[in-house]
Structures are given as structure tokens and as C-alpha cells.
Amino acid sequence: MxxxxxxxxxxxxxxxxxxxxxxxxxxxxxxPTRAPAADVDLACPDLTRAEQLGTCPTEQELRDQYRTTCPEFMEKRGECKPFEVFARTKNKALWAAISGEEEFLSYMSCTQPSDRVKTAKAVSVEAKCDPQTGRCNALCRYEHDIAFTLRIKGICKTAGGQKLDCASDPQACVVTCELFED
Structure with missing residues (x-):
């Protein structure tokens, strides 16, 4: 040319x-900066098929991480959270659950029994999107304070455009996403 x-x-x-x-x-x-690929309806995943992807940290790993972030001299001066508080916030493992072809993720407390996770039913869904970046999070909340999030390149919305309470009908916890190609 x-x-x-x-x-x-x-x-x-x-x-x-x-x-x-x-x-x-x-x-x-x-x-054009992004091309829509398709509109996809995604239900909050059925957690009976959810899997723990990472392992829970051992007590020693938590203590080592605590020492790295809070040396003894800082702890003695009261500049750090107590170890027990630190351990509660860091004692987590990554979980995944699939809906359609999309993967919802959650960092869940290792004290949460896996059978409790796998029997939890969806109670709400909401979408939070940033139109400037074209990124969106679809957040599915479940019983027992469990939440899984889908992070995508695209725009998602619920039927009403706001948080959708679906505790009485967990299968109604659906977001429609216009996915963008990379």
C-alpha cells in the first residue's frame, strides 16, 4: 500500500x-477494539461438580508466611495482626466450578468442609462490569457464605439488570454475557 x-x-x-x-x-x-463473539446464558455452577484446585497451606507454611510479612521485632511492637487472625485470612485454597464452557473461581477457607461446599445451593447472582475495560465479574452467591466469581472479557447482565435473588429457585441464577474475542 x-x-x-x-x-x-x-x-x-x-x-x-x-x-x-x-x-x-x-x-x-x-x-474496532473488540468484536462480540456471542451472547451466552450462564447459570451459577452446580457445586456438586466443584473441585478444589490448590492445596491448603500447612501450619508451618502459614507460620513461615507470617514471619515473612511480620518479623518478630514488628510483632513485639504490636505492628502486626495476631497470628490467629492472619492464619484465618490466609488459610484458603482455590476452587473451580464450570458453567457452560466458563470457569467460576473461589478462594475458600480451608476450614469449610468440602461436602458443605458441594451441597450449597445458589441464592443470588449479580454482574459488575467496567465498560471502559470491557471486563466483567459475574458473582454467584451460595448458602453458607460461599461465592464463586466468573471474570471475563465482555459484558454480563442479569434479567433485571441488578442483583438477582434466586434462593427460592437456584436454577434462575443466570447471567447473560456478551463475550468478546481476545
């Missing part, structure tokens, strides 16, 4: 290199 920068430089009274740069910027900004 031949760029006719001399015409632009004479017409606009600018240098050839600036004319080429402006032309390239115009072409770049005119190109």
Missing part, C-alpha cells in the same frame, strides 16, 4: 513523517 503523504503534508502544511503518523493513528483508532 502506497501512502500519499506528500498530498497530506502540502494540504495540511505539516512534515511528511507527521503526516504518516497522523494517518497511522487515524487508521488505528478507526479499527
Amino acid at each position: 502506497k501512502i500519499h503523504a506528500p498530498f497530506l503534508s502540502k494540504f495540511l502544511g505539516i512534515t511528511k513523517s507527521l503526516a504518516i503518523a497522523l494517518l497511522c493513528m487515524t487508521i488505528y483508532t478507526a479499527a
